[in-house]
Amino acid sequence: MxxxxxxxxxxxxxxxxxxxxxxxxxxxxxxxxxxxxxxxxxxxxxxxxxxxxxxxxxxxxxxxxxxxxxxxxxxxxxxxxxxxxxxxMKDKIHPPSSNEKKLIALRLLLLLSKNDIAEFHTELETLEDEADKDVYIRYPVMLERWLMEGSYDKVWKATTQRSEVPAEEFAIFADVSIANCGGTQNRWY
Structure with a gap:
């Protein structure tokens, strides 16, 4: 080509x-x-x-x-x-990616949906302070926290109300997160 x-x-x-x-x-x-x-x-x-x-x-x-x-x-x-x-190499490649944080957060959501909490936290450790600063990263971090606390009403609200979801790609995980609230492990598709 x-x-x-x-x-x-x-x-x-x-x-x-x-x-x-x-x-x-x-x-x-x-x-x-x-x-x-x-x-x-x-x-x-x-x-x-x-x-x-x-x-x-x-x-x-x-x-x-x-x-x-x-x-x-x-x-x-x-x-x-x-x-x-x-x-x-993000400091070398310009223009910077507008999708990097979104994709990292989606990876975190995938790990969460697979109930791979150990890998979720390993990935999260590499992000330094991003969990507090970035709207995309904050979303899966809060979902995981609420799931661990048993605050399923907060998970339900965050995954079913469009105003709570940071981007349309994140809504794809709503069914999986809701299934996890019920205690069943579900796949993404």
Missing amino acids: SQKSFETRARELASAFAAKDYERCSHLLPPLKVVLSQLNILVPLLSSDLGLLAVARDILEIGALTAIFLRDDLLFSRYIAQLSPFYA
Whole structure:
């Protein structure tokens, strides 16, 4: 795929995502990831073209968000793993990601929905003071706290009232959180 074709496909992906055509996104992503691999930017290095790294990160973020809307937790987890090195280099890649905190919070919600509390807290420890500062990160932290306290009415309100959910992607976890309130472990899909 030529550079021009790659850029065209990347724009098509962004347009499909903006139009909420997640099935189309799922078809556009694999060939784009192949090109990212061919350009040696699927895994970021300091020697990589930083502009291309921003494009690669944005493509992977669309992949992660698409996986959320398609309710594919395994695919979401793979995209998050691929994004981790990009987020580790966030001081070098410009413009900064507008989705990083949202995706990290969604990962925390996934861990919470799987009742993987140990991994949830391990991930949370890497976030320093973000739990208090960021609206996205604060949401799963509060849900986990309320679940541990047995404050199921607060969990119910936070997951079922649109005004309480920080972004539409978070609403996907409402059914799972509600099921956890009843003491049953539920999967994401």
